[in-house]
Amino acid sequence: MTDRGQLLACRECDLLQRECELPAHRIAECARCGAELFRAKPRSLDHTLAYVVGAGVLFFIANAFPVLTLEAQGLQTTTTVLGAAQALYDDNERLVAILVFMTTMLLPGLEIASMLYMLGLLRLGRVPVRLSFAFRLVEAIKPWGMQQVFLIGVLVSLVKLGHMATVILGLGLYALAGVILMLTAAEAAYDPRALWARVRELRA
Amino acid sequence: MTTALRAGLLVCRACEQVNRPTADGHRGVCSRCGEALRWRKPESLTRSWMFLVLAAILYIPANVLPVLDTTQLGATTRNTILGGVRTLWDDGDFLIASVIFVASIVVPAAKILGLGSLLLGTTAHSTWAPIARTRLYRVVDTIGRWSMVDIFVGAVLVKLVQFKTVGEVSAGPAALPFAAVVVLTMFAAMSFDPRLIWDPQDKPHG
Numbered sequence: 128m129t130d131r132g133q134l135l136a137c138r139e140c141d142l143l144q145r146e147c148e149l150p151a152h153r154i155a156e157c158a159r160c161g162a163e164l165f166r167a168k169p170r171s172l173d174h175t176l177a178y179v180v181g182a183g184v185l186f187f188i189a190n191a192f193p194v195l196t197l198e199a200q201g202l203q204t205t206t207t208v209l210g211a212a213q214a215l216y217d218d219n220e221r222l223v224a225i226l227v228f229m230t231t232m233l234l235p236g237l238e239i240a241s242m243l244y245m246l247g248l249l250r251l252g253r254v255p256v257r258l259s260f261a262f263r264l265v266e267a268i269k270p271w272g273m274q275q276v277f278l279i280g281v282l283v284s285l286v287k288l289g290h291m292a293t294v295i296l297g298l299g300l301y302a303l304a305g306v307i308l309m310l311t312a313a314e315a316a317y318d319p320r321a322l323w324a325r326v327r328e329l330r331a
Numbered sequence: 332m333t334t335a336l337r338a339g340l341l342v343c344r345a346c347e348q349v350n351r352p353t354a355d356g357h358r359g360v361c362s363r364c365g366e367a368l369r370w371r372k373p374e375s376l377t378r379s380w381m382f383l384v385l386a387a388i389l390y391i392p393a394n395v396l397p398v399l400d401t402t403q404l405g406a407t408t409r410n411t412i413l414g415g416v417r418t419l420w421d422d423g424d425f426l427i428a429s430v431i432f433v434a435s436i437v438v439p440a441a442k443i444l445g446l447g448s449l450l451l452g453t454t455a456h457s458t459w460a461p462i463a464r465t466r467l468y469r470v471v472d473t474i475g476r477w478s479m480v481d482i483f484v485g486a487v488l489v490k491l492v493q494f495k496t497v498g499e500v501s502a503g504p505a506a507l508p509f510a511a512v513v514v515l516t517m518f519a520a521m522s523f524d525p526r527l528i529w530d531p532q533d534k535p536h537g
Binding site: 138220226259260270 | 336430521
């Protein structure tokens with residue numbers, strides 16, 4: 128074991144390999160199965176933090192304002208993200224409602240909050256308390272955030288409803304699209320290796 | 332070429348740090364993030380099979396039962412998922428009809444069949460085409476969440492379409508099994524450890 132670079136194992140086929148220097152934005156792939164091992168992401172933590180701050184602001188707007196409003200025969204109904212989950216709850220589909228609430232609101236919100244907490248404090252030069260917990264929480268939440276899928280669902284509803292009534296797009300819908308863009312950019316810029324390297328620097 | 336397993340090293344599931352077992356031979360926790368270390372995902376095949384079989388069973392009520400009930404002028408229409416697709420198609424919304432058909436019917440079925448074949452091969456310690464099988468796993472793992480589209484459409488419609496005269500929409504009995512299929516197939520994919528596809532390759536006479 129020399130100092131040629133950190134050992135790492137492919138998460139898909141377990142092949143042991145060594146980390147190498149990569150030019151910016153290039154991808155290192157597993158020599159055996161071709162899975163992505165890691166990517167060179169310059170200034171990963173700063174970029175990620177910037178996107179996460181944007182996502183956090185838009186998250187509030189996306190949840191505070193209506194996503195869609197429907198007008199028919201002089202009557203109006205309107206929905207927010209939470210409203211959609213609540214309608215299912217009131218319709219006696221409790222479990223499905225909870226799933227909708229978690230995947231569209233609670234878990235994305237938790238992910239944004241944990242990322243802000245970790246990256247914000249690291250930026251200020253402090254190692255966050257319970258960093259490992261926050262880190263593992265983010266990794267566990269990621270597959271369950273379904274805001275993109277929800278947005279597609281809203282667009283499909285838009286088409287379905289367009290036949291029977293007037294549909295008005297709300298501020299919440301645009302903000303939701305913004306949150307998705309910001310979070311996708313944040314996940315693309317995020318490099319856990321940079322996070323742990325920063326922690327090591329701060330602890331040294 | 333060797334693997335972490337053969338080199339006696341444990342890889343953290345959360346942060347991917349490569350760890351040594353403790354001096355007295357225990358797996359221990361990750362030195363960097365504190366996650367409990369495992370050689371492979373625990374009970375990977377058993378859990379994955381269990382979630383998959385449950386999902387396959389629930390796929391039936393999810394498609395046979397009505398998912399949305401629409402009441403217009405006192406008459407209630409009950410639509411299954413396929414029925415909803417047909418209505419969209421007949422209305423001329425071919426793109427949306429195709430999106431829903433693929434997301435709600437094709438993707439869950441493809442996930443169940445894809446994972447099923449992965450599990451069969453891995454349970455039989457197959458050494459056949461590991462790269463293709465790993466790629467199949469990657470696809471199955473990525474597409475899973477998109478099946479939720481129909482549930483979200485339903486939620487929005489139930490919330491918005493509440494006009495006594497124009498129409499009222501409420502969720503049907505297929506909503507729960509349908510959502511369960513999505514969640515269970517996601518659990519099944521998460522429980523499956525793709526490294527098990529490769530382990531038989533690494534045996535000397537595999």
